[in-house]
Amino acid sequence: MERLALIEVLDQDSRVVHAVPVTRWPVSVGRSLDCDVVLQDPYVAAHHVLLDTAAEGPPGVVLTAGASVNGVQIGRRLLGPGASVRLPAGSEFRAGLTALRVRLAGEELAAERPLRHAEHMRLLGTAGALAALLLWIAGLLWLENVPGAGWDNYVPQLLGALFAVAAWSSLWGLGSKLFQRHFRFLPHLHLLLGFVLAILSVDALLALASFALSAPWLSHIRGWVRIVMIAALLSAHVSLLLPNRRRAVALAFALLCLLVLSVDGALTWRHHQRLFDELYAATLAPPALRLARTEPVGKLLDSLLPLRASLEQRARQDEADDATSER
Amino acid sequence: MTFTRCLEPLTGPARDPRCGRSSIVNQRPRLLLLGSAIALAVASPCAGAAAPQQSPSVERDRPQVEAPLSPGAQRIFEAARDKLLQVRTLLREQDSQASVGSGFIVDADGLVITNYHVVSQFALQPQRYRLAYTRAGGSSGALQLLAFDAAHDLALVRMLPAGESSGAVQGRGEATPARPFGVLHFRSRALPLANGERIYSLGNPLDIGFAVHEGNYSGLMQRSFYPRIFFAGALNPGTSGGPTLDREGQVIGVNSATQPAGQQVSFLVPAEFAEELLQRGRTASPITGDVYPELTRQLLAHQALLVQRFLALPWRGAGHPRYRIPVPQEDFMRCWGSSSRAESKGLQFERSDCEMEGGGILVGAFQQTGRLSVRHEAYDGSRLGALRFAQAYSNSFRNERFGAGDFRNVLLGIGSATTEPQCQESFVDREGLPLRAVVCLSAYRKLKGLFDLSVLVTTVDANTQGVQGRFDARGVDFDNTMRLARYYLDGYGWNGSH
Numbered sequence: 001m002e003r004l005a006l007i008e009v010l011d012q013d014s015r016v017v018h019a020v021p022v023t024r025w026p027v028s029v030g031r032s033l034d035c036d037v038v039l040q041d042p043y044v045a046a047h048h049v050l051l052d053t054a055a056e057g058p059p060g061v062v063l064t065a066g067a068s069v070n071g072v073q074i075g076r077r078l079l080g081p082g083a084s085v086r087l088p089a090g091s092e093f094r095a096g097l098t099a100l101r102v103r104l105a106g107e108e109l110a111a112e113r114p115l116r117h118a119e120h121m122r123l124l125g126t127a128g129a130l131a132a133l134l135l136w137i138a139g140l141l142w143l144e145n146v147p148g149a150g151w152d153n154y155v156p157q158l159l160g161a162l163f164a165v166a167a168w169s170s171l172w173g174l175g176s177k178l179f180q181r182h183f184r185f186l187p188h189l190h191l192l193l194g195f196v197l198a199i200l201s202v203d204a205l206l207a208l209a210s211f212a213l214s215a216p217w218l219s220h221i222r223g224w225v226r227i228v229m230i231a232a233l234l235s236a237h238v239s240l241l242l243p244n245r246r247r248a249v250a251l252a253f254a255l256l257c258l259l260v261l262s263v264d265g266a267l268t269w270r271h272h273q274r275l276f277d278e279l280y281a282a283t284l285a286p287p288a289l290r291l292a293r294t295e296p297v298g299k300l301l302d303s304l305l306p307l308r309a310s311l312e313q314r315a316r317q318d319e320a321d322d323a324t325s326e327r
Numbered sequence: 328m329t330f331t332r333c334l335e336p337l338t339g340p341a342r343d344p345r346c347g348r349s350s351i352v353n354q355r356p357r358l359l360l361l362g363s364a365i366a367l368a369v370a371s372p373c374a375g376a377a378a379p380q381q382s383p384s385v386e387r388d389r390p391q392v393e394a395p396l397s398p399g400a401q402r403i404f405e406a407a408r409d410k411l412l413q414v415r416t417l418l419r420e421q422d423s424q425a426s427v428g429s430g431f432i433v434d435a436d437g438l439v440i441t442n443y444h445v446v447s448q449f450a451l452q453p454q455r456y457r458l459a460y461t462r463a464g465g466s467s468g469a470l471q472l473l474a475f476d477a478a479h480d481l482a483l484v485r486m487l488p489a490g491e492s493s494g495a496v497q498g499r500g501e502a503t504p505a506r507p508f509g510v511l512h513f514r515s516r517a518l519p520l521a522n523g524e525r526i527y528s529l530g531n532p533l534d535i536g537f538a539v540h541e542g543n544y545s546g547l548m549q550r551s552f553y554p555r556i557f558f559a560g561a562l563n564p565g566t567s568g569g570p571t572l573d574r575e576g577q578v579i580g581v582n583s584a585t586q587p588a589g590q591q592v593s594f595l596v597p598a599e600f601a602e603e604l605l606q607r608g609r610t611a612s613p614i615t616g617d618v619y620p621e622l623t624r625q626l627l628a629h630q631a632l633l634v635q636r637f638l639a640l641p642w643r644g645a646g647h648p649r650y651r652i653p654v655p656q657e658d659f660m661r662c663w664g665s666s667s668r669a670e671s672k673g674l675q676f677e678r679s680d681c682e683m684e685g686g687g688i689l690v691g692a693f694q695q696t697g698r699l700s701v702r703h704e705a706y707d708g709s710r711l712g713a714l715r716f717a718q719a720y721s722n723s724f725r726n727e728r729f730g731a732g733d734f735r736n737v738l739l740g741i742g743s744a745t746t747e748p749q750c751q752e753s754f755v756d757r758e759g760l761p762l763r764a765v766v767c768l769s770a771y772r773k774l775k776g777l778f779d780l781s782v783l784v785t786t787v788d789a790n791t792q793g794v795q796g797r798f799d800a801r802g803v804d805f806d807n808t809m810r811l812a813r814y815y816l817d818g819y820g821w822n823g824s825h
Binding site for chain 2: 272308311322
């Protein structure tokens, strides 16, 4: 008999639990044993959904909600009893707690994903990124060490970094085991390496640019940039665990990041009456990197003149605050 | 690198582990010492205040500093005994003493000279403290503050007999002190002392009892901004504000400061300043309100003099082959040098630290102002290469502290005297030498019109060498911050031979 469609029953992680072949239309879905697709979900009505082939247009089905308390969820839409809607091929809907997907004969299939090649390339990329990170750390150690410092000044820190990277990725791997039932170490490692390299290089670039352009604010914002990038890294890790919730995860981390930044800014403002903790840009690069011109001493001193009023205002404010808190 | 050192005296309490705590409750201003052992030769204001509790072991451990009294000392002490006072700062609501010092009667009406730092806690926070005295005979009463001279560390107070009080202060003496009081007289200015002459310092050291310390007049302290007598004899905390007498029993100075790193190296405020304060304050009405306007007036006058004298002195060179670096004359500042070890494989440096002798003027328990300091480090990174040098040079430039965030104040939970600093920075040109300069200012909260200035300078002309300098002025007016910043920055340039 010709297979017209396949109704797939999905679990919480969008994995197919079982699939029911369709050889005739319409198809009924519900808890009753006379349904074509029988569900065990207590939040599903006896006859919850009726599916029929769409008469015209591209391949699709018409879904009609049966008599139920909970209705049928399609995307953000909730379909009440008796309402019907046309679904394109490959659409998902939810009855009670159960997600279902309709696949139709003749629907266009996505191209096959190449397996080995991609994995190889990814592995190579990850190895390259790991090597780059270790090199970067070795470079930082080299900068801090005196000339002729032995291997003992490098190896423990490098091993420590390797261990930390492995431990971090393993923890997220365990998370994927929890949510997706298999241990995914490499994707998390890949993510971590990419972000750490990005954080380090953006930080260094900002510090150098701050010197080169004589723009202290580029140096001051480094703390905030770091917070944003760490939030992005965490968001990416969680998205790997919950691939169906990418947007919600990104939104949650964006809000969290905003919260952290505002608290940080407010605390710094409270303690130092400025937005950033850093008082002045301290990075000094080799002279060749200096692009900004020098200015006469008088110009720098002139830029201090407006501080008088703001400092006096601040002193009065501090005194008023103290007087209030003593009372 | 600077570090603070607990100002406990050499005898006993310095070894007391409670020293850190007791220095919170006592009136012991900070002593900033520079990172070299010999640099300890900075006078620390105050023979300050005694530790409130003395454990028996501390007593036992005290080295024997008091030699048997000579007949002269005995005579002096007997004659001066009833003209001496212990000046106590008590918490307003209870009888606990926060700090103690000494004083002496200079007027038959009960006027007493002591140190400003002995009464400054009361002066700055009259709502929390009160002043009282105890005499050698045991009688006691309250004290009123009449006048003070912060720059010379002097104060004039009036004794109130038991029964009378300033505010709510009640004396606890057994008998009303007899008026007129016996007084100590000042030695005539026309009669200078000779070096080596025997002099006698009196006071109540460590709250143990009235005592006399014998020592020698050793001329004036070198490089002190204001004249100070160098007393080759012992001063202990608690004797601050007591008199030092000549062989005739006349006042030649007021006990003020000691040098904790030295042995029997002490400093006195010359009597002439006490005499002037007495003349000025004799008819003054007691200071009961806010002391800050008067303190501000005195500090403004002090900084005007200080900056005027400082700007009149040309910089002397540091002898660097490449750079002209501003190093102050040692008229009233002292510089100490140090350097990296020659065999070091890393960054080579030579540093110079210049501070004013005798510290500054107290505006709070630990906050000093009215002082200048100049520092620089000349770096040679030829053994490091350009990249490593840039890294080490940046680390050094980053490693700077600013007043308001002073870790000691944070540690002690003391609010800052100043606002948070605000800075401007840029590359500036000094006769073709490119510098990175950061200028930071903060304003005093209660001393209106006074500012702290910090200027950080680093040369940015070479791959593997450079100079980083720092200039600090505490408690100067705004125009002077600008003058000093310009003066300091103008001190940089190429060395002539370059």
